[in-house]
Amino acid sequence: MRRQVMKFWLLKAAGTLEDEERILDDSVVTIGWAELPDLSNKNKEQVKQLILEKYPGMRGGLSETWAGEIYSFITKIRKGDLVAVPLKARNEVLIGKVTGDYEHRQLSNFISHIRNVRWLKTFPKEYFEEEYDVDFNSPEALFPIKADSEKLSGLIETKSLEALIGELSFALEDLELMKERMLELVNKLAETEEIPEVRRIAAEMEKILK
Numbered sequence: 394m395r396r397q398v399m400k401f402w403l404l405k406a407a408g409t410l411e412d413e414e415r416i417l418d419d420s421v422v423t424i425g426w427a428e429l430p431d432l433s434n435k436n437k438e439q440v441k442q443l444i445l446e447k448y449p450g451m452r453g454g455l456s457e458t459w460a461g462e463i464y465s466f467i468t469k470i471r472k473g474d475l476v477a478v479p480l481k482a483r484n485e486v487l488i489g490k491v492t493g494d495y496e497h498r499q500l501s502n503f504i505s506h507i508r509n510v511r512w513l514k515t516f517p518k519e520y521f522e523e524e525y526d527v528d529f530n531s532p533e534a535l536f537p538i539k540a541d542s543e544k545l546s547g548l549i550e551t552k553s554l555e556a557l558i559g560e561l562s563f564a565l566e567d568l569e570l571m572k573e574r575m576l577e578l579v580n581k582l583a584e585t586e587e588i589p590e591v592r593r594i595a596a597e598m599e600k601i602l603k
Contacts, residue, residue, distance in 0.1 A: 398500045399545060403527055404466070407507060408503035410482045415501055420510055422476055422489065424466040424535065427505040431497035437464040463506070467495040470508060471595055477538065479529050486521045488513045488548055496594045503564075513548065515571040 406425040416422060429443050441460035470476070470491055471537060478487040490497050493509030500507065522529060525538050540548075575598065 399473055400471070401540050401545060401548075402470055402479070403533075403536055403538050404476050404478050405529065405534050406478075408501070410505045412501055413480050413482055415504060416478070417487070417512065419500060419503070420489075420492075420512060421500070421507040422478055422491075422510050423500075423504045423507050424463055425506070426463060426501060427501070427503050429463075429506070431496065432463065432467055432506060433497060435464075435467075437461060440464050440467075459534075462533070462547065465535055466506065466508070475513075475545065476508075476510060477525075477527075479521075484518050485515045486518055487515055538551070580603065 394486060404422055404424070406423055406424065412423075415416055426444075428447060429440075432440060432443075435443070437460055440463050441456050444456045444460055444463075448456075459465070471491065472491050474491045476489050476491060478489065479485075479489065489512045490512035491508050492511050496507050496509070497505055499505045500569075512534075516524075518529060525540060525544075527538060577596050578598050582591060585594070
């Protein structure tokens with residue numbers, strides 16, 4: 394059996410700030426076009442016809458382009474592929490792994506055509522554009538990103554449970570030490586009436602909290 398090659402896609406469709414929060418909370422990506430009906434089992438020509446029925450004055454070339462992008466979202470993106478979604482409200486790019494097939498589910502006025510994803514990490518937009526040679530100002534809403542296997546492996550690399558538990562353990566130890574030091578300073582503060590000493594203790598407490 395031939396192993397499917399993982400692809401990496403740039404998907405520029407997030408809608409409003411509320412829609413961006415929704416795709417994060419619900420772990421989905423969308424191509425937009427919520428005004429179109431369920432596109433399950435539709436071919437590219439049928440998608441184009443639905444667009445033209447909704448917008449009869451649209452130029453043929455534009456409807457062809459948009460139908461191609463929508464159809465690619467439905468059929469060409471596979472489970473296991475990676476998607477990069479640049480956010481409008483933040484200077485970040487979300488990286489997710491596609492975990493589901495196309496679904497039609499109305500989540501907002503903008504979100505109804507969706508794919509489930511597992512969000513992996515974020516990158517600053519400037520870094521991502523340079524590292525992957527993409528232009529967020531290009532007119533395309535969906536297109537494949539060229540990346541070698543090493544880069545793709547780095548994107549999906551996650552820390553082991555053992556490593557995460559170790560980091561959490563160290564963090565809890567630091568918090569316990571901070572708590573003990575703060576209690577010590579609070580007791581000192583309660584015992585002194587000298588203004589310079591009060592200021593010194595307050596400054597040290599502020600330093601700990603930063």
